[in-house]
Every structure is written in structure tokens, then in C-alpha cells.
Amino acid sequence: MLFNYVALDTTNIQREGTVEAVTIDAAISAVQKRGYTVISIDPADEGGGLQSLLKFEFTFMNSISNKDIVILSRQISTLFQAHVSPLRIFRLLSAEVGNVKLQTVMNKIVEDLQGGSSISRALSFHPEVFSSFYVNLVRSGEESGSLEKSFAYLADYLDRSYEIISKARNALVYPAFVVSIFIGVMGLMLTLVIPNIASILTDSGQELPIYTKIVIGISDILVNYIGFILLAIAGGAVGFYRFKKTEVGQRTIDEFMISIPYLGDLQRKLLLTRICDNLATMLGSGISMVQALEVTGEVVDNMVYKEIIQAALSEVKGGRSFADAIAEYPEIPGVLTQMVKVGEETGSLAEILTTLANFYRREVNNAVDTLIGLIEPIMIVLLGLGVGTLLASVLMPIYNLTNSF
Numbered sequence: 116m117l118f119n120y121v122a123l124d125t126t127n128i129q130r131e132g133t134v135e136a137v138t139i140d141a142a143i144s145a146v147q148k149r150g151y152t153v154i155s156i157d158p159a160d161e162g163g164g165l166q167s168l169l170k171f172e173f174t175f176m177n178s179i180s181n182k183d184i185v186i187l188s189r190q191i192s193t194l195f196q197a198h199v200s201p202l203r204i205f206r207l208l209s210a211e212v213g214n215v216k217l218q219t220v221m222n223k224i225v226e227d228l229q230g231g232s233s234i235s236r237a238l239s240f241h242p243e244v245f246s247s248f249y250v251n252l253v254r255s256g257e258e259s260g261s262l263e264k265s266f267a268y269l270a271d272y273l274d275r276s277y278e279i280i281s282k283a284r285n286a287l288v289y290p291a292f293v294v295s296i297f298i299g300v301m302g303l304m305l306t307l308v309i310p311n312i313a314s315i316l317t318d319s320g321q322e323l324p325i326y327t328k329i330v331i332g333i334s335d336i337l338v339n340y341i342g343f344i345l346l347a348i349a350g351g352a353v354g355f356y357r358f359k360k361t362e363v364g365q366r367t368i369d370e371f372m373i374s375i376p377y378l379g380d381l382q383r384k385l386l387l388t389r390i391c392d393n394l395a396t397m398l399g400s401g402i403s404m405v406q407a408l409e410v411t412g413e414v415v416d417n418m419v420y421k422e423i424i425q426a427a428l429s430e431v432k433g434g435r436s437f438a439d440a441i442a443e444y445p446e447i448p449g450v451l452t453q454m455v456k457v458g459e460e461t462g463s464l465a466e467i468l469t470t471l472a473n474f475y476r477r478e479v480n481n482a483v484d485t486l487i488g489l490i491e492p493i494m495i496v497l498l499g500l501g502v503g504t505l506l507a508s509v510l511m512p513i514y515n516l517t518n519s520f
Contacts, residue, residue, distance in 0.1 A: 118142040118158055121211055122151035127199060129154070129207065152197040154190055155211045179217050179244055181280070185273045187217070192266040201262070202228045220244050233257055248393060248414045255400045265400055272396045275472075276389060279479055283385060286483050290490050297498055302337070304505060309334040316512045323512055330508040366418040373419060373446070381482045386420050387451065388475040395468035404431060404464075419446060437464075 118139065122130050134145045139156060146153050187208065194204045205228060209221035220241050227237035235254035238245040249269060256265025313331045316323060323331070337344070358364035373379045373386075390411060397407040408431060412424040423444050430440035438456035441447045451471055458467030 118156050120146050120151075120156040121154045122146055123154065123194070123197060123199065123207075124151055127197075127203075152193060152199075154194070154207055155186075157213075179214060179220075181273070181277050183212075183214050183217055184244065184249075185270070185277045187212070188266060188270040188273050192263070192270040195263040195266050201234055217244065234262070246414050248397070248410045251402060251406065251410050252397060252400055255397075255402050259401050261400075268396050268400055272392060275392060275476065279385065279388060279476055282480065282483050283381070286487050286490070290494055293494055293498070297501065301501065301505065305330075305334045306337050306341070309509070310338055312509055312513075319512075321512065321515060324508070326504065327508040327512055330505060362418070366422075369418040373417065377482075377486075381479065381486070382417075383446065384475045384478045384482065386415065386417050387448070388472055388479060390415060390420065390424070391451075391468045391472035391475065395465050395472055398465040398468065404437060408437075423447065 118134050120132060120134060120142070122132075124130050130151060134142050139158070142156055143153050146156065190208055191204055194207070195201075199207075202225070205221060205225050209218060209225050212218040212221055223240070224234075224237045227240065228234065233254075235250050235257055238253060239250045252265050252269055253262070256262040309330060313334060316327070316331075359368055373382050375382075393411045393414065394407050397410065398404065402410075405428065408424055408428040412421055412428060415421050415424060423441065423446060427437060427440035431437055436456070436459050438452050438459055441455070442452045454467050454471055455464065458464035
């Protein structure tokens with residue numbers, strides 16, 4: 116496979132070219148063996164073929180996805196390791212970024228840097244792209260003189276977060292696609308096919324089975340009241356969206372999400388992974404526990420755990436240990452509390468939190484793998500029951516009708 120690359124040579128001169136490799140990692144290694152520092156690398160034939168047509172992306176046109184930030188952070192980290200100046204780094208990347216919106220943001224950052232602004236301050240002007248977690252970690256690197264290490268931390272952290280979230284989301288793509296097709300086909304059958312057959316069965320005068328009457332009733336409702344049904348669905352969607360935007364609504368939904376059997380356990384482990392990883396990354400870069408909790412409380416995307424972090428923050432500010440502050444909440448596993456307590460007593464809290472993050476990450480991966488393995492047979496059974504019921508409700512009366520002659 117052919118890859119196009121943009122890189123810097125040993126004298127920091129920009130070079131462009133192509134390299135043949137099996138994977139993108141192999142292509143990066145091949146470019147690095149030439150003594151170059153990779154800025155960007157993309158498949159030369161990207162966008163063509165069946166694979167690219169089937170590729171599912173969770174982003175909209177011109178929006179900035181997590182993947183864009185992951186790649187950008189890795190590029191910044193790589194260029195810092197090559198001892199390229201910050202202004203030159205952002206200027207180079209602003210010219211190479213493919214996303215139009217992100218390119219606009221990068222250009223504004225370059226202007227701020229040229230005006231004498233610090234990197235963290237320039238990034239903070241774009242909270243929709245760079246979270247408070249991101250900005251605080253960069254600010255810590257500026258204060259400690261270890262920006263290279265901070266961006267390396269960020270690149271590794273975002274890589275891990277993107278990988279685990281993508282895996283969890285991708286597990287739902289196949290079942291969502293199949294269920295959507297199934298609902299579409301059933302809808303067409305109930306609105307186009309069943310009404311014609313129902314008139315024949317009704318005119319025959321025979322006594323119809325109860326399941327056939329139910330199917331015909333559902334078909335009649337869909338045919339006669341489809342406008343009202345669609346209107347009700349649209350109204351419900353708008354109402355749900357507005358309810359979700361309220362604090363009470365968001366908390367209710369978040370609480371429901373972590374209480375669903377199996378999926379709720381997966382959601383809790385995913386949240387614990389991000390919380391532990393956030394805290395470990397920030398503590399490891401020299402940020403205080405209070406500041407780390409403040410930032411983590413802002414970026415955690417579940418109201419239940421956000422409230423736990425914020426309550427723990429108040430306790431820590433009052434002189435209580437973090438382990439004792441979270442011990443009273445049933446949403447926090449006992450093993451996590453005990454290991455945090457050991458980390459605080461031994462002065463190795465960042466390492467303990469990293470171990471916990473890795474543990475929960477493995478748990479999430481195993482749970483997702485198990486879910487993927489179970490989804491297909493469960494879907495086959497459920498879809499088979501649905502199709503079988505629909506066919507039986509139609510074919511059995513027709514069979515009885517033919518036997519009556």
C-alpha cells in the first residue's frame with residue numbers, strides 16, 4: 116500500500132514523498148529509518164474502494180473528532196521530541212491539518228503565539244477543541260519546563276481513551292445496522308404487504324388466530340395513523356432532547372445508563388477507566404490532587420460520577436484523604452478505594468491509579484469482546500422470532516383457507 120508523508124529532515128527542512136508499506140505503522144517506521152521526523156502520513160489511495168465506502172465515522176463534515184485531536188497531539192509530541200520550536204510546530208501543523216475547522220483553530224493559535232501568548236493560554240481560547248484537562252496538562256509542562264513530556268503524556272492518554280471508546284462504540288455499529296434494516300423491512304411488510312393479505316383473509320369469513328389479529332391490528336394502525344405516529348415520535352425526540360439538556364434530566368439519564376444490567380457495568384468500568392487515567396496522567400505530570408480533581412470533575416461525562424468527584428474535591432480541600440472521601444459511595448468499587456489508600460500511604464498514587472486504569476481498561480475490552488460474541492446469536496434468535504411470527508400469522512390462515520376447499 117502506498118502512503119504519502121510529510122516529514123522534517125535532520126536540519127528541520129520539510130520533506131514530502133511516498134513510501135510503500137503494508138500498514139501505516141510500517142510506513143512510519145520506514146520514513147523514520149530515513150532519518151526523518153514524521154509530521155503527517157496518509158494512504159495515497161484513501162477514500163477509494165469498498166472499504167472506505169463501508170467505513171463508519173462518528174463525525175460530521177468539518178467537525179473536529181477525537182481522532183483529529185489524537186493525531187494532532189501525537190504529531191506535536193513527535194515534533195517536540197525533535198526539538199522543533201513551538202511556533203514552528205504549530206505553523207507546520209496548521210498547514211498540514213486536513214480538517215478545515217481544526218486548521219482555522221490552528222491558525223488562530225499560531226497568531227496568538229506570535230503575539231507572545233503561552234501555548235496553554237492560546238489553547239484555552241478554544242475549549243470546544245482542547246478540554247480543560249488538555250490545557251492544564253500543557254500549563255503544567257510550561258511551568259515545569261517539560262512540555263515535551265506533557266505532550267507525550269497527552270498523546271498516550273488520548274490514544275488510550277480513543278481506542279477504548281472507539282471499541283465500545285464500534286461494538287454497537289453492526290447490531291444497530293441490522294436492527295435498522297429489520298425495522299425498515301417489517302415496516303414495509305406491515306404497511307404494503309399485510310393490508311392486501313388481510314383483506315383476503317377477512318373476506319374469507321374464517322376465524323383468524325389471535326396472533327394474526329394482532330398483526331393485522333398493528334398493520335391497520337400503521338397504515339391509518341402513520342402521520343400521527345411519526346409526529347409523536349418527533350415530539351418525543353424533541354422532548355427527550357430538551358429533558359436531557361436540563362440538569363435533572365441529564366442526571367436521570369446518566370443514572371439509568373449505569374443501572375442497566377451488563378451494559379451499565381460496562382459503562383461504569385469505562386467511566387472508572389477515564390477517571391483513573393485522568394488523575395494518573397495529571398498527578399504524574401506534577402499537578403496537585405486538588406487541581407487534578409477539579410479538572411477531572413469538569414471532563415467526566417456522567418453526572419453521577421461528576422457529583423462524586425466534586426464532593427470528594429470538597430473533602431480533600433478540607434484535609435481528608437481522597438480514599439476516605441470516595442469510600443462512602445457504592446458507585447466506587449472497594450478495591451479501587453483500598454488501592455488508592457495504599458497509593459496515598461506509600462506516595463505512589465499516580466502509579467496505583469495507572470495500574471487501576473489499565474485493570475479497568477482490560478475489563479472493558481473483555482466485556483466488549485464478550486458482548487460482540489453474544490450479540491450475533493441473540494440477534495439471530497430475536498430476528499428469527501420476529502420474522503417467524505409475522506410469516507406464521509399470514510401463512511397459517513392461508514393454509515387453513517386452502518384446506519377448507
